Amino acid sequence: MLPLIKTSIPPRNILMPRLEEVLYSGYVAQGEIVEEFERKFEDFIGGGNTLSLNSGTAALHIALILAGVQEGDEVISTAMTAEPTNVAIKMVGAKIRWADIDYETGNISAAAIQNVINEKTKAIIVVDYAGTGVDVKGIQEISQQYNIPVIEDAAHALGTTYNGKKAGTHFPFTVFSFQAIKHLTTIDGGALQIQDKQLYEKGKLIRWFGLDKKLSRLDNDIHFQGYKYHMNNVNAAIGLVQLETIDELLQKYRLIGKYLDLHLSDLFGVETVKHYPNTESSYWLYTLKVDRRDDFVKMMTENGFMASEIHKRNDLHSYLNDHPAKMPNLDRFYSRLVHIPCGWWVTVEDCEKMIQLIKKGW
Numbered sequence: 001m002l003p004l005i006k007t008s009i010p011p012r013n014i015l016m017p018r019l020e021e022v023l024y025s026g027y028v029a030q031g032e033i034v035e036e037f038e039r040k041f042e043d044f045i046g047g048g049n050t051l052s053l054n055s056g057t058a059a060l061h062i063a064l065i066l067a068g069v070q071e072g073d074e075v076i077s078t079a080m081t082a083e084p085t086n087v088a089i090k091m092v093g094a095k096i097r098w099a100d101i102d103y104e105t106g107n108i109s110a111a112a113i114q115n116v117i118n119e120k121t122k123a124i125i126v127v128d129y130a131g132t133g134v135d136v137k138g139i140q141e142i143s144q145q146y147n148i149p150v151i152e153d154a155a156h157a158l159g160t161t162y163n164g165k166k167a168g169t170h171f172p173f174t175v176f177s178f179q180a181i182k183h184l185t186t187i188d189g190g191a192l193q194i195q196d197k198q199l200y201e202k203g204k205l206i207r208w209f210g211l212d213k214k215l216s217r218l219d220n221d222i223h224f225q226g227y228k229y230h231m232n233n234v235n236a237a238i239g240l241v242q243l244e245t246i247d248e249l250l251q252k253y254r255l256i257g258k259y260l261d262l263h264l265s266d267l268f269g270v271e272t273v274k275h276y277p278n279t280e281s282s283y284w285l286y287t288l289k290v291d292r293r294d295d296f297v298k299m300m301t302e303n304g305f306m307a308s309e310i311h312k313r314n315d316l317h318s319y320l321n322d323h324p325a326k327m328p329n330l331d332r333f334y335s336r337l338v339h340i341p342c343g344w345w346v347t348v349e350d351c352e353k354m355i356q357l358i359k360k361g362w
């Protein structure tokens with residue numbers, strides 16, 4: 001069965017010497033290799049400061065703290081995402097306020113955000129679902145108009161661009177995940193891309209118990225809550241090797257994604273995702289909207305192609321549904337949503353087979 005997701009690990013002869021070097025170096029904690037990974041990741045993104053972490057969830061948590069979100073505040077978010085996006089909001093004691101999506105893209109709608117802003121709103125989280133770029137322009141305008149910071153959850157969107165600039169350069173905070181199934185895996189890991197240098201320095205303290213690594217323990221004075229969220233040299237060493245070929249890897253996702261866009265967009269019975277102007281997707285997942293989804297999934301899987309909606313809309317989790325909301329676009333999107341294989345392990349021949357199967361109907 002052709003899977004929906006597949007981990008890309010560098011060849012043994014390239015990865016193993018680098019991994020062994022760090023494992024037996026006598027220093028596996030957070031050190032120079034982590035530093036090197038951060039600076040190389042900054043180069044790759046092309047703007048902002050990289051705070052490497054042990055997960056994308058940690059990045060969301062720190063972003064919310066740096067954005068000043070506190071207990072009793074509200075954060076506007078989307079239900080069309082993986083759970084970490086919204087579980088993190090609860091970690092700071094805030095309440096989730098849902099905004100509906102744009103049916104065509106699956107991403108949070110700028111107009112819907114504006115409709116639910118109130119005096120308790122302290123931050124807005126936007127998610128590039130499946131890698132589809134968010135409405136950067138519309139969201140930036142609202143953020144400026146109401147002076148509310150935006151956190152972009154780009155866990156699916158490494159290399160997604162708007163006006164040729166990568167996710168990580170558009171908003172004060174951008175979250176990346178290097179978890180097992182993401183484009184770039186360090187096995188587990190994450191990063192927060194922070195535009196403001198001072199907030200970046202504060203983020204470093206939050207990452208490490210509130211302690212300043214530049215000072216000796218005795219000269220340190222913890223004066224706010226910190227966590228143990230750092231990346232270590234072993235994960236960073238894997239990340240550095242991954243970064244060396246990330247452009248080629250992302251290109252493969254994009255090639256297959258665009259091929260499917262081209263050949264599926266006019267077919268009867270399926271709708272492809274539309275993209276906001278001047279955005280380019282990372283195609284972490286390939287999204288279709290289909291009639292009679294269960295029959296579609298059965299037809300695809302019987303023919304050797306995995307197909308699934310993968311995510312559960314987050315307002316169906318009772319703990320996350322702080323403010324139940326009517327979201328007609330999400331209702332329609334979610335009832336028709338299905339993902340089909342797209343990525344470095346998918347060939348053009350695989351695409352042709354899928355296209356023929358879909359043409360035949362289900």
Ligand SMILES: *Cc1c(COP(=O)(O)O)cnc(C)c1O
Pocket residue numbers: 054055056057058081082084085127153155156176177178179189190
């Ligand atoms: C994977 C993921 C995260 C966080 O990932 P970690 O597993 O904590 O690294 C956050 N948001 C979304 C949308 C994700 O898919």
